[in-house]
Amino acid sequence: MAQSDAFPNEISTLTKSQGPPTNRHRIVAKSSPIFRTWPFLDENSVLHWYHRRFRHANREVIVNEIRQRFEIGKLRSLVMKVAKKCTWCHVMKAVPRSPAMAPLPEMRLSAFVRPFTYVGLDYFGPVLVKVGRNNIKRWVALFTCLTLRAVHMEVVHSLSTVSCIMAVRRFVSRRGPPREVWTDNATCFHGASNELKSAQTSWKFIPPASPHMGGAWERLVRSVKEAVGTIWEAPRKPDDETFETILYEAEAMINSRPLTYIPLSSDPSQQLEVSTTYYGPVLGAVTEGVSADHHAEMQMVRRSQRPGSWRSGAGGWRNCEEPVNSGTNSGSNPGTGWSSSAGTSTDIVGNLTKTSYKIGCFGCREVS
Structure with missing residues (x-):
């Protein structure tokens, strides 16, 4: 239909001519834009031949091969029509239809x-x-x-x-x-x-x-x-x-x-x-400012401050609940592997309080 609308006189002339395409060369008027392209009529036999020759390939492959020898208007749409009418493509390239989604449950x-x-x-x-x-x-x-x-x-x-x-x-x-x-x-x-x-x-x-x-x-x-x-x-x-x-x-x-x-x-x-x-x-x-490092740090603190747990020192195993002499600023217990230190900190109401620490051989620190 597109070619009939674009070249009505040329198609009328080619329809009336007889013989193979070689005998119908240059029978159209010289003023026609397709005079130099050796025009002839074809009922899709060229398209079908290329479609089967290249094993039912996709559209762009067929279009590229045809354009190397022929100039056909609206070529891509014509190639698609040939592929849709091909029985082999209709069977082997069929895509199953997706089932319709069921309605959502009431809840x-x-x-x-x-x-x-x-x-x-x-x-x-x-x-x-x-x-x-x-x-x-x-x-x-x-x-x-x-x-x-x-x-x-x-x-x-x-x-x-x-x-x-x-x-x-x-x-x-x-x-x-x-x-x-x-x-x-x-x-x-x-x-x-x-x-x-x-x-x-x-x-x-x-x-x-x-x-x-x-x-x-x-x-x-x-x-x-x-x-x-x-x-x-x-x-x-x-x-x-x-x-x-x-x-x-x-x-x-x-x-x-x-x-x-x-x-x-x-x-x-x-x-x-x-x-x-x-x-x-x-x-x-809720989670603003809380990182994974914070979780890991709090877990280590809870493990080190677990009541009744034991730590190993140079003098053997010792209980972490052992009282510490808070009156000494710094010092160590010879032969035990434990040392203590004292400092100041601020309690919940802002008052300065004395705080003593007991440091074991594993680096665990407890506040007393």
Whole structure:
């Protein structure tokens, strides 16, 4: 159609001519812009031949090869039409159609309900924590609000039903009883549902072997792991107290994300975060100024100040709770490997007080 509109006289002349293309050369008028290009009519046989010759290659390959010998108007669109009519391309290059997304469940779109009315529960872990000289496994119970996408996390010490019940009771005490709890088919979840039957809460389980139906909480598990990785960067394993602190700070980070896309031209005071609907707008400042080095330092201080712990000196093992003579400014106990020093510090009300330290052979310092 495009060639008929652009060269009507030339096509009329070529249609009336007879014989092969070599006999129809220069039969068009010399004033025609295609006089020097040896024009002739072809019913896509050239395009089909190139399409099969180059093994049904993509459009640009066919166009490049044809342009080396022929000048055809609207060549790319013609090559695409030939490829669409090719039976081999229609079968071998067919792409399956993506299924339509199912409508969201009712609890994902419930309006005018408090946060954590509809809850999804899942475990992730284990995480190794330091307890004394041993590495102990801990798991994390992640509760997510299916409507607001807020999270609440509890540390679980085992995969037993009792630990699951304790985690759910702690969650209910702080967030209130949910209307529905959605989980997978783990044994501890089934046991907890049997023990915690009530008129206010109903437990519902996704079908077995279908983790894709729990994507509402599986995606938040990934977000929590990324948040924990940005907070805790120390190579050593945390203890229980440090691990709980890291989880709560990660929870604050996840709950401070915006609920929807916010254009840069909007008023910053009008942005709505997940935490704003439940905690208030001050949650984002919880982790400000707290680094991984701070967590590691506090963990070392707690280990060095653990009551009843023992340290090794040149004179043998000694208890860290051994009293120190605060009347001596500096000195050492010969043959024991321990030394003491004294100084001044300021208490909580600003008064100067005397402080004595006991320094062991490992460099541990205790304040008395």
